[in-house]
Amino acid sequence: MIIPIxxxxxxxxxxxxxxxxxxxxxxxxxxxxxxxxxxxERYCCRRMLLAHQxxxxxxxxx
Amino acid sequence: MNIEIREMQERKAxxxxxxxxxxxxxxxxxxxxxxxxxxxxxxxxxxxxxIGDEAEEKEYQSSTPLFDEIxxxxxxxxxxxxxxxxxxxxxxxxxxGGEGCPNCTVIYSLNKKGPCTVYSGDLIxxxxxxxxxVDDLIPIVKLSDDQAILIYAIAELGTAKEHAxxxxxxxxxxxxxxxxxxxxxxxxxxxxCIDICPVDILEESEDGEIIVSDIEKCKICxxxxxxxxxxxxxxxxxxxxxxxxxxxxxxxxxxxxxxxxLEILQEKFNSVIEMVEDIE
Numbered sequence: 001m002i003i004p005i006x007x008x009x010x011x012x013x014x015x016x017x018x019x020x021x022x023x024x025x026x027x028x029x030x031x032x033x034x035x036x037x038x039x040x041e042r043y044c045c046r047r048m049l050l051a052h053q054x055x056x057x058x059x060x061x062x
Numbered sequence: 063m064n065i066e067i068r069e070m071q072e073r074k075a076x077x078x079x080x081x082x083x084x085x086x087x088x089x090x091x092x093x094x095x096x097x098x099x100x101x102x103x104x105x106x107x108x109x110x111x112x113i114g115d116e117a118e119e120k121e122y123q124s125s126t127p128l129f130d131e132i133x134x135x136x137x138x139x140x141x142x143x144x145x146x147x148x149x150x151x152x153x154x155x156x157x158x159g160g161e162g163c164p165n166c167t168v169i170y171s172l173n174k175k176g177p178c179t180v181y182s183g184d185l186i187x188x189x190x191x192x193x194x195x196v197d198d199l200i201p202i203v204k205l206s207d208d209q210a211i212l213i214y215a216i217a218e219l220g221t222a223k224e225h226a227x228x229x230x231x232x233x234x235x236x237x238x239x240x241x242x243x244x245x246x247x248x249x250x251x252x253x254x255c256i257d258i259c260p261v262d263i264l265e266e267s268e269d270g271e272i273i274v275s276d277i278e279k280c281k282i283c284x285x286x287x288x289x290x291x292x293x294x295x296x297x298x299x300x301x302x303x304x305x306x307x308x309x310x311x312x313x314x315x316x317x318x319x320x321x322x323x324l325e326i327l328q329e330k331f332n333s334v335i336e337m338v339e340d341i342e
Binding site for chain 1: 127128136139140141182197198199200201203204206226229231232233309311312
């Protein structure tokens with residue numbers, strides 16, 4: 001769906017960097033490097049971005 | 063308990079608690095998580111039906127890809143800068159008695175027409191201009207061609223005891239202060255401990271002895287103790303000295319949170335003392 005605003009586990013706001021993360025990964029950077037650079041330290045927050053599937057664009061058609 | 067500030071950034075802090083114990087550190091941790099008041103959106107009013115645009119002579123639908131409830135929930139999670147000296151809890155507000163006034167609530171408006179992504183930065187405070195949200199780039203919802211959104215949202219003070227949206231800290235945790243002792247008489251200089259340390263804090267000094275570079279990084283995993291064949295290294299965690307770390311989401315800065323947290327902890331301890339005195 002759409003990126004959750006905060007990390008489910010610890011509550012850190014992670015959605016504000018989602019679009020930066022997404023564009024940098026699409027440009028071919030390693031997700032690990034991008035997450036380290038954006039100061040996403042804990043693995044609970046890292047999985048929020050790593051495992052996210054953005055489905056809202058597909059849903060918009062209906 | 064003595065608190066030594068090791069690192070104090072706007073959104074991140076690291077403290078050394080000495081002359082303390084885990085019970086006291088946990089009390090502080092729980093206060094930092096659940097008792098610090100902050101602002102968050104609590105009430106959301108949606109405009110339902112068509113939203114007209116006179117200039118364009120076009121009508122937009124107020125339905126969006128997400129349910130209104132989900133949008134309301136997402137709005138609630140957005141951090142809002144808080145000045146604790148200016149705001150009262152709504153139900154305790156003496157000015158308005160809970161009706162809602164500038165001393166206890168902040169009203170935001172959100173008005174956007176598709177196609178676009180609605181961001182937290184589109185939330186505009188009504189009246190007070192210095193209370194814009196902390197992060198402008200949080201996506202709230204996406205709108206397609208003939209969709210629009212018109213919302214009034216009311217933020218008020220609360221604590222994370224009631225709902226996690228009022229939680230202004232994250233990753234609050236403490237660990238024992240590590241202590242590494244190396245017996246140089248036993249050590250055979252095999253350097254296995256240097257290789258195995260996951261945080262790379264063990265290194266060889268100029269005169270060939272194993273030394274610790276940054277003790278506070280140690281996770282007390284004891285990999286070095288296990289790998290040492292001659293038993294020359296020992297790692298312990300001190301119970302009277304602890305390292306407490308936390309982050310904030312920007313509603314309040316790390317220093318204000320610590321001050322407020324200690325204030326609340328003091329009040330709690332005082333109320334226990336009073337209750338005990340009442341028994342006698």
